[in-house]
Amino acid sequence: xxxxxxxxxxxxxxxxxxxxxxxxxxxxxxxxxxxxxxxxxxxxxxxxxxxxxxxxxxxxxxxxxxxxxxxxxxxxxxxxxxxxxxxxxxxxxxxxxxxxxxxxxxxxxxxxxxxxxxxxxxxxxxxxxxxxxxxxxxxxxxxxxxxxxxxxxxxxxxxxxxxxxxxxxxxxxxxxxxxxxxxxxxxxxxxxxxxxxxxxxxxxxxxxxxxxxxxxxxxxxxxxxxxxxxxxxxxxxxxxxxxxxxxxxxxxxxxxxxxxxxxxxxxxxxxxxxxxxxxxxxxxxxxxxxxxxxxxx
Amino acid sequence: xxxxxxxxxxxxxxxxxxxxxxxxxxxxxxxxxxxxxxxxxxxxxxxxxxxxxxxxxxxxxxxxxxxxxxxxxxxxxxxxxxxxxxxxxxxxxxxxxxxxxxxxxxxxxxxxxxxxxxxxxxxxxxxxxxxxxxxxxxxxxxxxxxxxxxxxxxxxxxxxxxxxxxxxxxxxxxxxxxxxxxxxxxxxxxxxxxxxxxxxxxxxxxxxxxxxxx
Numbered sequence: 123x124x125x126x127x128x129x130x131x132x133x134x135x136x137x138x139x140x141x142x143x144x145x146x147x148x149x150x151x152x153x154x155x156x157x158x159x160x161x162x163x164x165x166x167x168x169x170x171x172x173x174x175x176x177x178x179x180x181x182x183x184x185x186x187x188x189x190x191x192x193x194x195x196x197x198x199x200x201x202x203x204x205x206x207x208x209x210x211x212x213x214x215x216x217x218x219x220x221x222x223x224x225x226x227x228x229x230x231x232x233x234x235x236x237x238x239x240x241x242x243x244x245x246x247x248x249x250x251x252x253x254x255x256x257x258x259x260x261x262x263x264x265x266x267x268x269x270x271x272x273x274x275x276x277x278x279x280x281x282x283x284x285x286x287x288x289x290x291x292x293x294x295x296x297x298x299x300x301x302x303x304x305x306x307x308x309x310x311x312x313x314x315x316x317x318x319x320x321x322x323x324x325x326x327x328x329x330x331x332x333x334x335x336x337x338x339x340x341x342x343x344x345x346x347x348x349x350x351x352x353x354x355x356x357x358x359x360x361x362x363x364x365x366x367x368x369x370x371x372x373x374x375x376x377x378x379x380x381x382x383x384x385x386x387x388x389x390x391x392x393x394x395x396x397x398x399x400x401x402x403x404x405x406x407x408x409x410x411x412x413x414x415x416x417x418x419x
Numbered sequence: 420x421x422x423x424x425x426x427x428x429x430x431x432x433x434x435x436x437x438x439x440x441x442x443x444x445x446x447x448x449x450x451x452x453x454x455x456x457x458x459x460x461x462x463x464x465x466x467x468x469x470x471x472x473x474x475x476x477x478x479x480x481x482x483x484x485x486x487x488x489x490x491x492x493x494x495x496x497x498x499x500x501x502x503x504x505x506x507x508x509x510x511x512x513x514x515x516x517x518x519x520x521x522x523x524x525x526x527x528x529x530x531x532x533x534x535x536x537x538x539x540x541x542x543x544x545x546x547x548x549x550x551x552x553x554x555x556x557x558x559x560x561x562x563x564x565x566x567x568x569x570x571x572x573x574x575x576x577x578x579x580x581x582x583x584x585x586x587x588x589x590x591x592x593x594x595x596x597x598x599x600x601x602x603x604x605x606x607x608x609x610x611x612x613x614x615x616x617x618x619x620x621x622x623x624x625x626x627x628x629x630x631x632x633x
Contacts, residue, residue, distance in 0.1 A: 182454065182455055185453075186454050186455075186545075186546045186549060186550070189450050189453070189454050189553075190454075190546075190549045190550045190553035190554070191562065192548070192549025192550070192553055192565055193545075193565045194546075194549075195545065195568070197541070199530070199537075199538060200530060200534060200535065200538035202529070225567070227564075230562070280533070
């Protein structure tokens, strides 16, 4: 009596299935969030209502619980959700589905044999949304909204690793705004900030979705271009350079021209790591500066 | 270390324990083949009692020169309580993904390869640990529950006992087995660390187990 009440009032999804995947119990939480009432689903196959569950990974884990009496876990990180259900309240704007953390455990009869198993479903959408916000905050530059240096370091390690593993290529653009200090000095910091934002917008308009734009330092930027050989990276660098010098920037009635210098580096899969990649790009940038600025090397 | 083993278990008890482990791991091997469709070879378990603080050094020695490891840690709770540590040398996760046919699932799940590798390690670990512990406790007439497994990536040569997920003042009964997947060249080590308070129960359970054959 008491346990039956808990089963139906607890703020978690709970269901019980047998070896044939037939639903034996389905609590009110499951009914409310799935839109499938208990009398509709009890006695029928779980897979007939949730065909996407019928996959090796889910079957393997159920089998393991029946066989060994252990517990299996379906993390939100990998599975996102086990039962497709709408996210609740204001979170519905950011998530197509409720994010779930699920576990499966054995239920034994009087002879200690495992006849049934339970599945519990926990709504972790809110936690995931905080996680996403936190990750975004640690990886984003506040002023321009592009990635920051913190993101670059981990991202570049991953990209270089991927190039080595799959024998692919990648390039890196190191960009510096020419004489940026004079913009701040002549027109004030709000104007300098506006210039940085405008520059980022123009960069973004000229790179692919798979490329990452990073604010590396005050007026230094970096673009990581996966799957891009040096020749193509150089071409993009030229386009990006022209997108800045071709159109002056206007802020609070003042119009001024800005130029950038770009250094291009392409990975050598045999020898490059993060440090050497950055060093190569930095050296190329230095050459571009030396050759009179507003150029690509 | 051998001295500690002798202090904790009599010769007979050690023999029975060894026998229980042999039977349990034999059954686990057979049933794992059925559950995960993969043939796992478990070596004859090797039992030893060691001090918690000596464990990282001991593991490093047992791991035979690959100090960077993936360590899956899971607590089990019953009359027989303790901690299972499943250790794969770093890099094994790539082979395990192939083995579990999850190579193409990164797209299915919409996650990056690192997440898939980590989660595969955890899933494989959970099932292997569950199979071994499940069979041991079944033979000894106990039923255990488990905490969710955790994955730690660790450099054993760098870790000090305080960083290690083991209570350093406790004694550990280390049951070591090497397992190998037949289709892939992946080896791992399973250590079951049980606390001293499980020892009394274990001794009694071993006795009961022996009597059931008399």
